Amino acid sequence: MKIQQLSIFMENRSGRLAKIATTLGNAGVNIRAMSLADTSDFGILRLIVSDIETAQNVLQDQGFLVRFSEVLAVAVPDMPGALGNLLSIAEHAGLNVEYMYAFVEKQANEAVLIFSFDDIDRAIDIMLENDIKVLKAERVLKM
8 A cells, every 4th residue: 555656856957847848758657646745955746657667777777866765545535625634643643744645536526645754664553544545556547
């Protein structure tokens, strides 16, 4: 139920994001989800991709610093209050959200949330105990 995510550390300058996207595209790697956080000097691009090993190899060949981490994908109804409910469950369980990003899957009328929790294994258990739909990596990669 854990999903491998790439984190790419990059200089905050024109063309770096385009270089990453082009490099992945040329290698046949599809980006399934992404988040970009930046400061004045650098950024961290987080990606869930169709082929993590190829992505890592081609990006490292281009000089990018790439790291792996595990994240959790959950689906909630695409409606007001769904995120608040999920976050309340996490808070009551003592889970800390390190970061998150989201996208909407219109065919299923669900919002897909990607979380980094301080204790991912416990987070999986808490979500399942509270009937939160935890997505398998295969499903996220096919979206």
